[in-house]
């Protein structure tokens with residue numbers, strides 16, 4: 001359907017537009033991947049501000065990752081200009097941080113409280129448990145408990161000692177950001193009321209992955225009848241291991257009974273075969289009763305390519321070779337010039353390509369091979385606030401902000417380089433050192449230095465991928481949610497990885513369903529080209545294992561063409577003779 005109307009909603013189709021125009025009160029939008037959920041919610045905010053006179057500072061947009069928040073800010077900027085800066089676009093954690101910062105006194109935190117990095121957490125826990133192994137084990141058990149899970153008395157005691165260890169050093173940890181915000185707003189109804197007055201319009205994207213604490217936070221700032229828009233896809237719920245629960249869709253309908261429930265049905269992202277394949281893949285465990293999802297992208301419908309390689313090396317080599325072909329065979333050589341936009345036949349560049357995997361350990365073979373071929377790669381790091389990436393990211397962020405506020409001079413670039421070069425490798429972002437060094441640069445950006453730097457450093461923890469970098473993205477399937485790429489390689493489509501199986505155990509039915517949703521999320525990131533690869537033999541923890549194809553592959557039917565590496569075909573002359 002063509003876009004209709006004029007004004008800021010002109011880029012939406014009639015269903016999206018209807019959703020964006022719902023006047024007041026709660027609203028639930030349930031729709032499949034690529035149907036423009038994020039686009040609709042962004043345009044809704046722009047429409048509120050530009051066409052309905054809602055002051056931008058009354059809008060709070062919650063997204064799931066820092067990168068998603070960044071993208072939304074940029075899109076809002078394009079739609080409504082400078083007013084976008086007055087909106088709050090946050091993740092649940094960065095919103096929690098804001099609440100803590102504004103009310104640290106009530107929580108007994110010093111004004112300059114910091115965020116404990118993984119090393120500091122480990123240090124505190126080791127002091128409590130006596131050795132590093134027990135500390136790691138305890139750490140894994142704490143998060144679920146803090147989200148309201150059951151705990152035995154031993155863990156409760158460790159938690160209490162750990163928290164007082166943190167507070168002695170005026171630190172909070174990542175979980176604290178939401179836990180303490182909920183505690184504060186529960187204990188101080190007057191403060192909760194202030195937030196409700198400030199944020200009269202709230203949107204939550206990727207709603208399917210809220211967990212219990214986040215839902216409680218939401219209820220505190222958006223009671224029944226509030227102008228709350230929740231938007232999501234139950235079939236993309238992939239965080240139940242972290243406490244997310246699609247049951248919160250049901251909670252929404254119960255707690256916001258006046259909310260209309262709207263659907264979007266046109267997928268603008270993927271070619272028809274990719275979409276068809278993805279729908280077949282999710283079908284056995286779909287949570288959406290009457291899924292209507294039709295291709296609307298007008299993209300060439302390339303079939304999904306399923307490729308079996310001999311082993312993980314050959315799988316990585318296939319990825320590298322295919323990328324080279326897609327880029328017109330120029331990519332391996334043209335890097336000498338420093339900056340390459342692999343302008344392949346379809347105008348494909350490096351940042352149009354993503355390699356997705358289930359387990360982080362899979363990334364090594366891929367990273368090695370792509371790097372060996374001279375292909376630029378960026379991998380999302382889950383390193384928690386290690387100093388180096390933190391500072392690098394900070395500098396990059398400051399430069400981006402600076403770019404928006406005016407020309408970036410060589411002098412500024414030099415200043416940035418000096419910071420990157422001089423912050424010692426072994427600094428643990430000691431935030432204060434970084435702030436001191438970055439002060440002049442940050443001031444140039446017209447920001448409150450302390451606050452901005454701390455935000456960025458905190459953000460560095462959740463997300464260190466730069467969408468603007470001219471590089472191939474390496475991502476876990478979890479990290480890929482919400483994103484899209486013209487070319488996607490989903491590697492390791494094998495039983496044991498998809499679904500993931502821990503040694504000596506069988507996944508439960510629920511776990512298989514969640515793995516299937518993860519596979520669905522991965523497939524639906526692709527716009528034009530989707531490659532599902534697997535290895536016949538994979539070395540896992542030092543031992544070579546025969547691998548079977550992922551059972552999810554068998555659902556794909558004629559949406560998919562199969563290939564194998566030449567080496568393997570050659571090894572089976574008997575079959576060829578038979579033909």
Ligand code: ATP
Pocket residue numbers: 003011012013016031032033034035036037038039040233236267268269481482483484
């Ligand atoms: P996901 O479930 O993966 O988060 P989504 O539903 O949020 O997907 P979007 O990312 O908002 O989908 O949109 C998918 C793609 O389709 C984007 O590139 C977006 O710009 C494009 N798109 C969405 N709606 C339209 C439209 N009406 N016209 C043209 N392009 C559109």
Ligand code: MG
Pocket residue numbers: 037038039205482
């Ligand atoms: Mg989205």
